Amino acid sequence: MHANAKGFVAFALVPAFFFLGAFYVYPFVFNLDISATDLDIFQLRDGGRWIGLENYVELLTSPGFRRVMFNTVIWLTVVGVTVRIVLGLALAFLLDSRTIRAWRLSTLTRILLIIPWATPPVVAIVVWRWILDPRVGAANQLLMWLGLIDQPIPFLADANWVWPSIIVIITWNTLPLVTLTFMASLQSLPGELVEAAEIDGASRMQLLRYIYLPHLKPAIIVMAMMSTFWTFNNFIYVWLTTGAGPGTFTNVMATEIYIKGFIDGRLGYSAAAGVVMAMIMTAFGMIYLRYVAARALVEEEDR
Amino acid sequence: MRHKLGRRGLVAGATLAAALLAAPASQAQSPVTITFRFNDPEAPQMRAALDEFEKANPSIKVNMQRISWADMQQQYLREAATGTAPDVVHISFVQPRSFGGGKALRPLDDLIARDGAQMGVKGWNDFFARDLAEGPDGKTYAVPWTTDTFTMMYNTELFEQAGIKEFPTTWAGLRDASRQIHQRTGKAGWGFPAGSCATPSIWFYMNYYFWSDGPGWIDKDAAGKYVMGVTPEKATEALAYYNSYITEGHNPRSNLSVCLWGAPELVEGMLTGNTAMASMPDTVAIEILTKWDQRNPGKKRPFMTAPHPGGKNGSVTNFGGRMLGISPNSKNVEQAWALIKFLTKPDPTFKHYNNYTPAQRAAIDSRAWDAELAGYPKQLANSRSWGPYATGPVPIPFMWNAVGRAAGSVFIGEKTAEAAGRELHETIARELARLQR
Numbered sequence: 001m002h003a004n005a006k007g008f009v010a011f012a013l014v015p016a017f018f019f020l021g022a023f024y025v026y027p028f029v030f031n032l033d034i035s036a037t038d039l040d041i042f043q044l045r046d047g048g049r050w051i052g053l054e055n056y057v058e059l060l061t062s063p064g065f066r067r068v069m070f071n072t073v074i075w076l077t078v079v080g081v082t083v084r085i086v087l088g089l090a091l092a093f094l095l096d097s098r099t100i101r102a103w104r105l106s107t108l109t110r111i112l113l114i115i116p117w118a119t120p121p122v123v124a125i126v127v128w129r130w131i132l133d134p135r136v137g138a139a140n141q142l143l144m145w146l147g148l149i150d151q152p153i154p155f156l157a158d159a160n161w162v163w164p165s166i167i168v169i170i171t172w173n174t175l176p177l178v179t180l181t182f183m184a185s186l187q188s189l190p191g192e193l194v195e196a197a198e199i200d201g202a203s204r205m206q207l208l209r210y211i212y213l214p215h216l217k218p219a220i221i222v223m224a225m226m227s228t229f230w231t232f233n234n235f236i237y238v239w240l241t242t243g244a245g246p247g248t249f250t251n252v253m254a255t256e257i258y259i260k261g262f263i264d265g266r267l268g269y270s271a272a273a274g275v276v277m278a279m280i281m282t283a284f285g286m287i288y289l290r291y292v293a294a295r296a297l298v299e300e301e302d303r
Numbered sequence: 304m305r306h307k308l309g310r311r312g313l314v315a316g317a318t319l320a321a322a323l324l325a326a327p328a329s330q331a332q333s334p335v336t337i338t339f340r341f342n343d344p345e346a347p348q349m350r351a352a353l354d355e356f357e358k359a360n361p362s363i364k365v366n367m368q369r370i371s372w373a374d375m376q377q378q379y380l381r382e383a384a385t386g387t388a389p390d391v392v393h394i395s396f397v398q399p400r401s402f403g404g405g406k407a408l409r410p411l412d413d414l415i416a417r418d419g420a421q422m423g424v425k426g427w428n429d430f431f432a433r434d435l436a437e438g439p440d441g442k443t444y445a446v447p448w449t450t451d452t453f454t455m456m457y458n459t460e461l462f463e464q465a466g467i468k469e470f471p472t473t474w475a476g477l478r479d480a481s482r483q484i485h486q487r488t489g490k491a492g493w494g495f496p497a498g499s500c501a502t503p504s505i506w507f508y509m510n511y512y513f514w515s516d517g518p519g520w521i522d523k524d525a526a527g528k529y530v531m532g533v534t535p536e537k538a539t540e541a542l543a544y545y546n547s548y549i550t551e552g553h554n555p556r557s558n559l560s561v562c563l564w565g566a567p568e569l570v571e572g573m574l575t576g577n578t579a580m581a582s583m584p585d586t587v588a589i590e591i592l593t594k595w596d597q598r599n600p601g602k603k604r605p606f607m608t609a610p611h612p613g614g615k616n617g618s619v620t621n622f623g624g625r626m627l628g629i630s631p632n633s634k635n636v637e638q639a640w641a642l643i644k645f646l647t648k649p650d651p652t653f654k655h656y657n658n659y660t661p662a663q664r665a666a667i668d669s670r671a672w673d674a675e676l677a678g679y680p681k682q683l684a685n686s687r688s689w690g691p692y693a694t695g696p697v698p699i700p701f702m703w704n705a706v707g708r709a710a711g712s713v714f715i716g717e718k719t720a721e722a723a724g725r726e727l728h729e730t731i732a733r734e735l736a737r738l739q740r
Contacts, residue, residue: 041376041377041380041405042380042401042402042404042405042407042698043404043405044380044381044383044384044405044407045383045384045405045406045407046405046406063726133560134556134557134560135557135568151556152557154556154557154559154560156560157498157499157556157559157560157715158556158559158715159715159716159717242499243499243500243501243562244499244708245498245499245500245707245708245711246498246499246559246711246712246714246715246717247499247708247709247710247711247712247713247714247715247717247718247723248708248711248712249711249712249715249717259501259704262376262377263501263700263701263704264698264700264701264704265401265698265700265701
């Protein structure tokens with residue numbers, strides 16, 4: 001490359017590097033620095049005292065850490081993402097079906113699908129809290145009217161119901177993106193491929209297994225990874241729905257960071273929890289890209 | 304020509320000079336705008352009081368900012384650290400010590416020394432909870448503004464139907480009454496909010512349980528060292544006591560989703576007669592009476608108030624309340640101080656902001672209480688300051704949150720009272736040890 005061209009490339013990259021440095025690298029390094037101090041919210045003007053790895057040791061050995069990790073990894077992420085992917089696939093197949101097209105419902109169903117997605121999460125959560133309210137909520141009124149229950153259920157304060165309720169709220173609000181992504185992928189599937197398989201006598205299950213799912217695989221992989229990142233880091237759904245309660249029953253990493261930082265006032269400890277959270281996600285991303293996504297996408301290219 | 308221009312220039316220059324000379328005078332007369340961060344829901348009432356202040360002080364304008372109590376601490380501390388905090392800030396009784404210690408408030412000693420005699424009804428010495436206004440360095444960082452305490456409000460008709468003549472004076476008696484009301488009327492007994500959040504009501508009720516019989520979570524020993532005042536067994540006992548209301552069914556499980564003492568669900572429960580008893584500050588009790596009168600014009604109010612049950616120390620609750628402080632970055636200290644002095648005068652501020660009681664003895668003594676609220680002055684007479692909680696090293700929000708989380712775990716059956724009591728004790732003891740290290 002000519003020296004002038006190299007210079008121009010370097011010059012053109014300056015804004016990108018500036019923003020990366022200012023908004024990603026610097027805050028990360030600053031957070032790393034805070035995580036090794038006992039900085040608390042009441043001493044912001046004085047700063048914290050250097051305490052090395054104490055915050056990390058306390059976090060990783062604290063009695064509640066295992067519970068927080070279980071809630072974050074299993075309930076919020078594994079269950080939450082799996083439900084979204086499975087339902088998203090089912091809904092995408094349904095909305096892309098010949099029946100829906102034959103009844104000329106495609107446009108209507110797509111508009112209906114976008115409504116939850118267009119609803120801001122805060123609004124969705126407030127509405128769902130009303131629906132699930134034990135006294136005046138529509139869910140309890142309906143269940144009692146149907147005779148399925150004789151006492152209202154405090155969905156967001158009952159150990160048996162609180163996690164399923166949170167998953168329902170997250171799914172309702174985020175399912176459209178997953179469904180639309182899968183629908184877009186389905187629509188790129190050549191029709192003659194399906195017709196040829198049908199002529200060859202393929203059953204519906206065989207079509208699903210050998211035609212549709214392999215075609216959808218890249219979309220599923222990308223959507224699963226993106227959903228995992230969004231969900232694992234998510235704060236708003238759990239905090240606004242249950243406040244990490246009842247007790248600490250729905251406390252996840254993001255709410256733990258908020259509680260420790262802004263209620264208990266321990267910003268140093270909170271920063272350490274943030275670093276641990278970032279490291280977990282980085283490790284997940286690397287493993288996923290190396291062993292799952294890369295392999296699947298290479299297979300797709302080879303086909 | 305040159306001569307004419309010169310004359311014109313001279314006239315123009317003279318005019319300009321006159322305008323420039325006049326400018327500082329007119330600028331000096333333009334009002335100074337100060338910001339006041341107000342956190343209570345009574346914004347229109349407070350605006351009316353501020354309008355009166357502006358009328359009495361034409362050189363000062365007040366820009367009222369709003370924020371919820373839940374968000375005020377972190378927002379204010381961030382602003383104070385970066386020099387962008389409002390001039391006057393509305394804080395709770397538990398905050399001046401930690402805010403002052405963190406240099407997030409301006410010390411007020413010089414202003415109080417100068418104007419103390421003119422403050423409130425009878426001067427600075429008549430204000431109470433002044434100990435809570437001090438920082439760790441002994442300086443005063445805030446001015447007590449309003450005060451309140453929790454008192455039991457009960458439905459006299461439901462008590463009568465259940466055959467209960469007197470409001471119970473022991474904790475066991477209160478539970479018996481709650482159970483009896485539920486058994487005989489089918490209504491909830493003591494419907495306390497049992498939900499989890501960062502500032503749950505159960506924090507107050509557990510403290511009242513402890514204080515009526517002994518020390519609270521943190522106590523100060525003879526050597527001046529802060530120690531744990533509550534044993535794991537006592538913590539377990541209190542958690543089991545409150546849990547029994549839920550397991551026995553006289554506090555409905557729907558209250559597991561209610562966290563705060565003034566929640567609409569609780570207010571409605573009292574108004575509809577579905578709940579026989581509630582514990583709340585006077586502002587909420589006044590709201591219930593007002594709504595009752597609106598819905599039942601001319602009908603007798605079926606409510607009374609009484610102090611909480613007691614033990615060997617009697618019935619003990621806490622002085623809650625609000626204070627006013629000045630941020631360290633304020634460039635309008637005199638104007639901010641003028642506003643604080645104005646707001647602490649019962650007349651006219653508390654004519655508008657009339658659900659609240661000024662934190663001054665003379666104002667409390669002269670306050671006229673409705674007959675149904677007779678329990679409040681009795682309870683106030685037995686109230687205490689947060690004491691070692693406020694002066695000790697463990698921040699109250701930390702304990703408040705921890706107690707609420709532990710209680711929530713017990714109420715939903717996730718943990719036994721014993722396990723939660725032991726863990727809660729360990730959590731607070733560990734934090735105390737860490738901060739005293």
